[in-house]
Amino acid sequence: MEFLDEFPTMGRSDLRDLKKSIDGGFREFSRTYGEGLENFFDPLLHFLVWFERLLVNTPWPIVLGAIAALVWFGARSVTMVIATIVCFMVIGYLDMWEDTMATLAIVSVATIICIAIGLPVGILMARSNKFQAAITPVLDVMQTIPSFVYLIPVVMLLGIGKVPGLIAVCIYALPPMARLTNLGIRLVDKEVLEAATAFGADYKQKLFGVQIPLALPTIFAGVNQTIMMALSMVVIASLIGVAGLGVPVLRAVSNQYLALGLMNGLAIVALAIIFDRVSQRFGRRMQSHREEGAGH
Amino acid sequence: MNKANTIAPASTGGEVKVSIRNLYKIFGDNPQAHIDNVRNGMGKTELLEKHAHVLGLQDINVDIPARKLQVIMGLSGSGKSTLIRHINRLIDPTAGEVIVDGENVLEFDQKRLMDFRRHKTSMVFQRFGLFPHRTVEENVAYGLTVQGINKKKATEASRRWTEKVGLAGYEDSYPNQLSGGMQQRVGLARALATDAEILLMDEAFSALDPLIRTDMQNLLLELQTDLNKTIIFITHDLDEALKLADRLVILKDGAVIQQGEPQHILLHPNDPYIEDFVADINRARVLRVRSVMEPLEGPATAEQAAQIEAKDHLIDHDDTLEEVIARSRGEVDRDYLVLKNGQLVGNLHMEDVVRALVPRIPENEDDEEVKKTEAA
Numbered sequence: 001m002e003f004l005d006e007f008p009t010m011g012r013s014d015l016r017d018l019k020k021s022i023d024g025g026f027r028e029f030s031r032t033y034g035e036g037l038e039n040f041f042d043p044l045l046h047f048l049v050w051f052e053r054l055l056v057n058t059p060w061p062i063v064l065g066a067i068a069a070l071v072w073f074g075a076r077s078v079t080m081v082i083a084t085i086v087c088f089m090v091i092g093y094l095d096m097w098e099d100t101m102a103t104l105a106i107v108s109v110a111t112i113i114c115i116a117i118g119l120p121v122g123i124l125m126a127r128s129n130k131f132q133a134a135i136t137p138v139l140d141v142m143q144t145i146p147s148f149v150y151l152i153p154v155v156m157l158l159g160i161g162k163v164p165g166l167i168a169v170c171i172y173a174l175p176p177m178a179r180l181t182n183l184g185i186r187l188v189d190k191e192v193l194e195a196a197t198a199f200g201a202d203y204k205q206k207l208f209g210v211q212i213p214l215a216l217p218t219i220f221a222g223v224n225q226t227i228m229m230a231l232s233m234v235v236i237a238s239l240i241g242v243a244g245l246g247v248p249v250l251r252a253v254s255n256q257y258l259a260l261g262l263m264n265g266l267a268i269v270a271l272a273i274i275f276d277r278v279s280q281r282f283g284r285r286m287q288s289h290r291e292e293g294a295g296h
Numbered sequence: 297m298n299k300a301n302t303i304a305p306a307s308t309g310g311e312v313k314v315s316i317r318n319l320y321k322i323f324g325d326n327p328q329a330h331i332d333n334v335r336n337g338m339g340k341t342e343l344l345e346k347h348a349h350v351l352g353l354q355d356i357n358v359d360i361p362a363r364k365l366q367v368i369m370g371l372s373g374s375g376k377s378t379l380i381r382h383i384n385r386l387i388d389p390t391a392g393e394v395i396v397d398g399e400n401v402l403e404f405d406q407k408r409l410m411d412f413r414r415h416k417t418s419m420v421f422q423r424f425g426l427f428p429h430r431t432v433e434e435n436v437a438y439g440l441t442v443q444g445i446n447k448k449k450a451t452e453a454s455r456r457w458t459e460k461v462g463l464a465g466y467e468d469s470y471p472n473q474l475s476g477g478m479q480q481r482v483g484l485a486r487a488l489a490t491d492a493e494i495l496l497m498d499e500a501f502s503a504l505d506p507l508i509r510t511d512m513q514n515l516l517l518e519l520q521t522d523l524n525k526t527i528i529f530i531t532h533d534l535d536e537a538l539k540l541a542d543r544l545v546i547l548k549d550g551a552v553i554q555q556g557e558p559q560h561i562l563l564h565p566n567d568p569y570i571e572d573f574v575a576d577i578n579r580a581r582v583l584r585v586r587s588v589m590e591p592l593e594g595p596a597t598a599e600q601a602a603q604i605e606a607k608d609h610l611i612d613h614d615d616t617l618e619e620v621i622a623r624s625r626g627e628v629d630r631d632y633l634v635l636k637n638g639q640l641v642g643n644l645h646m647e648d649v650v651r652a653l654v655p656r657i658p659e660n661e662d663d664e665e666v667k668k669t670e671a672a
Contacts, residue, residue, distance in 0.1 A: 192428070196442075197413070199413060199414065199438055199439045201442045209441075
């Protein structure tokens, strides 16, 4: 009867031993390779620090001007530029400028890393069904596993700081990039691709001349998603020492400072909306041939 | 419309450009396992029911003459699009050979195959297959770009061909700014720009409106008089086939059921399927004098020479029967002398003209016709 009432478990002491051996093994691993890994990520840390200092130390009117110029380049919309300037003015006036710059730095770097890894992974996934089948569950895990769970090994390996935070952000933000690149390439019209083949195009000519250009709207949706997810990780990343808008939010949560939490939270929202609109418009603009209407 | 339809039947030779030998294509998980069954006569239905494999093509043997317009006709599912894709190996066969200029295309490695596709063949697609993100000029230049030809030369060739297909001024438009007919002109220009000897056209005009289709057919025939390419043209439309073809192959269920000169197929269909096909054709417009005349050997007699001299009741061998009937003004008891390049080649009896206008009617139906008339 006991067998039916309670699920048969492997036994308390066995289970403890199993966990212990995993923990021990990983500790051993991190003791052996931790330093090597830290050195490996050193250039990344330097770049991140340099970029953050650049944004913080440059006089704010210049930074604001550069941001406005980027928005104009991406969206080609006066309304967007004005809205962006107003947002940043308010953020600065409420004394969140430095935190915002730090967040901007880590989100930009995380996005670049995610594109640099996600794009080729997506391309390979589109090329080989086997690779796609192998990589899809990995992406599923990356997207759904609670971030706190993978923060543990990352912190054990690299300690507390910017790089582990960046890795945590990337793990969460990378999957949409790979997935949507893969999808975009696979959705390219078969007849168009067949035409390229029939004219003797090789794999590279087909990939860069036909597949990627035609997949761009979908790939841009991936970039957009990646940016959004990176921003949403900012608060969690601040748990392990990443500077930025997440830090005051965390402080507000633990001390019940409503106003502080609200202001910094809204600053994150403002950044998200600006990133989203600009990247979407940019993606659309690169596909101008689609918009000009069919037939005369 | 006035095409020099002068090809001899395939049996009498002429240079063969593409030769398809014993070609089989089976679709399914393990086609090789069933090829022997098919070779031993297993049909499409049996293969599908017993082994869940689809028989795409069976024992295709076609010799495609150089510099002629070869039409392959069949209804949907007859395997015609599959067949044309074997020539540039967009599809690999289960068994058989495709020989182009004496070389077996199936033995080419990837590099060789790519080279073959770049220089020897080009293709026009049913739904155009244009690159939506490239302008007309870039689309037309695509084949040359792939070959690695420098941009200036490619642009120059692109402009020349764009003009030839009547799209001058549209170089900077994108495909979706053009109508269907104009898009297919781009498709045609793109295929011609590489100067490939073999032009594969897969239902190239089927997606177009009837009037535009006629325009495109005329454009193709006009270009062909200068270019003399080996054109392999797929269609499901018999009118189109008869208008364009120097030589015609008819496919049904993945097998060739008749091939030869279109006029010959029209007058001597060897299968009820083809008879059904040709029943609805305006025969007077398609049949030409040379197909129904009585050929004459040797020099003209004095009497005939006098008739030629007097330009009395003469007719060209390439005229359609419609033109003959129009000219005869209802005279049905006269004969015409048939000339080819001014030389006497035959004698045309109006009686034969009238007879040729009616398709061969199967015996039993004939009887019923008679009974009906009697009952009335």
